[in-house]
Amino acid sequence: MKYLLPVVLSLLTLSTTSCNEGWNKPDTTAYLLEIPPGFPPPDIAGDNPLTVEGILLGRQLFYDPTLSGDSTQSCAGCHVSAFGFTDSAVTFSTGIRGLPGGRNSMALHNLAWGAVFFWDGRAASLREQSLMPIQDALEMDASLAAVIERLKASDRYQKGFREAFGRNKIDEEHLGMAMEQFMLTIISGNSKFDQVAAGMASFTASEQRGILLFNGEVNPSSPNSGADCFHCHGGVLATNHKLMNNGLDFVLTDLGLGDVTGKASDNGKFKVPSLRNLAFTAPYMHDGRFNTLMGVLNFYNENVRSNSPNIDPSMGKFANGLGLNLQDKMDIIAFLNTLNDPNIGTDTLFQNPYQ
Amino acid sequence: MKASQKFLPLLSLAILLVGCDGLKKGPVDISITFAPVFDGTEVVYEQSLHQSATTNDAFTFVRSDLILTDFSLLDENGEVANEIGGSAAYVHMAGDLSDRNWTLTDQIDPGHYGGIRFYIGPDTSANHGDPSLWPAGHPLNPTVNGLHWGWAGGYIFSALEGTYATSTGTNPFLYHIGFDSNRVRVDILQDIDFRRDRNVTVDFNLANIFDGTHLIEPAITGDFTHSTFDNGLASKVRDNLMGAFSIKDIY
Numbered sequence: 001m002k003y004l005l006p007v008v009l010s011l012l013t014l015s016t017t018s019c020n021e022g023w024n025k026p027d028t029t030a031y032l033l034e035i036p037p038g039f040p041p042p043d044i045a046g047d048n049p050l051t052v053e054g055i056l057l058g059r060q061l062f063y064d065p066t067l068s069g070d071s072t073q074s075c076a077g078c079h080v081s082a083f084g085f086t087d088s089a090v091t092f093s094t095g096i097r098g099l100p101g102g103r104n105s106m107a108l109h110n111l112a113w114g115a116v117f118f119w120d121g122r123a124a125s126l127r128e129q130s131l132m133p134i135q136d137a138l139e140m141d142a143s144l145a146a147v148i149e150r151l152k153a154s155d156r157y158q159k160g161f162r163e164a165f166g167r168n169k170i171d172e173e174h175l176g177m178a179m180e181q182f183m184l185t186i187i188s189g190n191s192k193f194d195q196v197a198a199g200m201a202s203f204t205a206s207e208q209r210g211i212l213l214f215n216g217e218v219n220p221s222s223p224n225s226g227a228d229c230f231h232c233h234g235g236v237l238a239t240n241h242k243l244m245n246n247g248l249d250f251v252l253t254d255l256g257l258g259d260v261t262g263k264a265s266d267n268g269k270f271k272v273p274s275l276r277n278l279a280f281t282a283p284y285m286h287d288g289r290f291n292t293l294m295g296v297l298n299f300y301n302e303n304v305r306s307n308s309p310n311i312d313p314s315m316g317k318f319a320n321g322l323g324l325n326l327q328d329k330m331d332i333i334a335f336l337n338t339l340n341d342p343n344i345g346t347d348t349l350f351q352n353p354y355q
Numbered sequence: 356m357k358a359s360q361k362f363l364p365l366l367s368l369a370i371l372l373v374g375c376d377g378l379k380k381g382p383v384d385i386s387i388t389f390a391p392v393f394d395g396t397e398v399v400y401e402q403s404l405h406q407s408a409t410t411n412d413a414f415t416f417v418r419s420d421l422i423l424t425d426f427s428l429l430d431e432n433g434e435v436a437n438e439i440g441g442s443a444a445y446v447h448m449a450g451d452l453s454d455r456n457w458t459l460t461d462q463i464d465p466g467h468y469g470g471i472r473f474y475i476g477p478d479t480s481a482n483h484g485d486p487s488l489w490p491a492g493h494p495l496n497p498t499v500n501g502l503h504w505g506w507a508g509g510y511i512f513s514a515l516e517g518t519y520a521t522s523t524g525t526n527p528f529l530y531h532i533g534f535d536s537n538r539v540r541v542d543i544l545q546d547i548d549f550r551r552d553r554n555v556t557v558d559f560n561l562a563n564i565f566d567g568t569h570l571i572e573p574a575i576t577g578d579f580t581h582s583t584f585d586n587g588l589a590s591k592v593r594d595n596l597m598g599a600f601s602i603k604d605i606y
Contacts, residue, residue, distance in 0.1 A: 037487075038485075038487050039487055040486060040487045040489060040491075040496050040497050040498050041487075041489070041490050041491040041496065042491055042498065043491035043492050043496075043498065043499075044491070113498050215505075217581045217583075219579070219581070219583075219584055219585075221584040221585070221586070222583060222584035223584075230504070230505065234503075234504065234505045235497055235503060235505040236487075236505070237498075240501045241498070241501065242501065263401075265401035265402060310401070311527075312417075312516075313417055313418070313516040313517060313518065313527035313528065313529045314516070314527075314529055315527075316526065316527035316528075316529060316578070316579065317579060
């Protein structure tokens with residue numbers, strides 16, 4: 001009898017600790033992220049391994065308007081696959097209250113290589129990022145608590161969360177983790193540029209000249225002086241993932257990173273976007289001020305504000321203009337168009353699972 | 356069983372591994388933390404202003420990123436005594452302590468040494484290899500360092516950026532040092548006791564970029580280089596970097 005109490009206590013302890021996690025662990029199928037040739041391996045958080053079940057759940061959530069306050073708008077409402085997962089050619093997206101947002105909808109692709117998210121870098125992970133628009137009054141304007149209750153009331157999501165994460169896992173943390181898993185799978189690496197890099201296609205003369213200008217530094221002493229785009233948009237990912245001031249304005253109406261850190265030296269800095277899929281993602285810049293790529297190039301060619309606070313040193317040589325003529329700009333645009341991936345809008349892995 | 360009988364084996368094992376004097380019997384760990392300074396004064400990136408001791412330039416630093424490779428220990432004659440082949444680090448001087456750290460674990464033979472050596476930039480093989488082969492988190496993975504040129508092939512070995520102020524105004528400077536010929540060896544000669552795990556603070560004197568083997572006045576010598584068609588500016592910066600490092604503290 002004297003041994004009965006310790007045995008009972010031991011059994012209770014086991015049942016509430018390790019054994020509990022053991023029997024609640026779902027039988028998931030691991031998903032191996034397909035990395036395009038030439039892409040460096042991404043550093044993905046180990047506490048949220050990709051599974052078929054988790055990705056499917058995340059895709060369902062991404063396309064589900066019940067995550068918004070009035071159940072009318074999903075994440076996909078402002079991140080449309082046909083537009084490279086930006087909004088449909090609008091400067092600012094409109095939320096459920098009919099109010100416009102303050103920044104242009106960002107393209108979603110190759111997020112597995114990103115370190116921070118949003119134009120101002122305020123989210124350190126995709127799971128963190130995915131919960132913010134849901135709560136933003138200018139966007140989906142919902143309370144997470146209300147969203148969680150809706151999900152719990154759904155048989156589909158009861159099953160989905162159970163299969164992805166186990167029982168009793170419908171909560172904010174796992175909502176973000178599911179969304180993270182899905183967004184990590186939106187990979188874009190099948191453009192003409194990629195085909196050329198793999199030796200399966202060739203640039204036209206204009207595209208070839210364009211890539212030379214794109215990758216040429218601004219250097220009057222060099223016979224290969226170019227547009228210096230590669231400094232911030234180089235490599236297969238077409239971005240350096242940094243937050244920088246590229247000299248758009250002398251007077252800053254949007255502080256960007258500075259609003260997040262509170263540091264004056266961060267004012268005017270925004271995330272350098274990837275230049276992939278530009279044919280689908282107009283308008284351009286954090287505030288969508290340029291409707292065309294020619295507009296972007298004209299800015300860099302002759303309108304960089306060298307006295308913009310905290311302008312990046314790499315923009316220093318733009319103060320005197322790049323000296324690009326019309327043909328130069330057309331060739332650069334021709335090269336940029338080789339970065340467009342037709343699969344981004346058609347790959348069934350990214351499409352609406354409810355259609 | 357008495358308490359002393361329980362702990363005696365453990366104590367014996369500890370003494371066997373470490374020794375009564377705290378010295379390790381096996382490989383030691385070295386943790387190097389780089390500290391950006393300007394002639395001894397701490398550099399606060401994007402904030403502090405530093406007056407050159409030799410010119411009229413006053414500098415603010417925005418970025419000092421380095422790829423360091425092939426760490427080794429030197430003997431009293433300055434010859435390599437213990438080489439850690441394949442070692443690499445990406446040092447982001449403007450970052451936190453962890454961004455400025457190079458730790459070598461269980462790779463250093465314990466003993467007395469005459470200095471340390473490393474290179475700024477990867478060797479030719481790594482510089483021209485496929486960067487997509489480096490695993491996630493490796494210092495040479497382009498996503499980690501953001502220093503791979505892609506198109507030109509190869510890495511930027513050091514990215515040094517900021518502004519310089521003269522009597523006529525403030526302008527940016529940008530020195531991106533790359534290409535095999537600009538790989539530079541750094542030797543720091545100093546008697547060092549590495550018979551136990553050590554933390555080493557290495558000062559990176561940014562003043563040396565402009566006033567070392569060569570005097571560089573950005574407005575005159577050049578304030579921009581990507582290591583080509585620059586009238587030798589990159590090679591001057593490279594030479595100056597050789598003398599920019601010193602051991603401040605070992606504990």
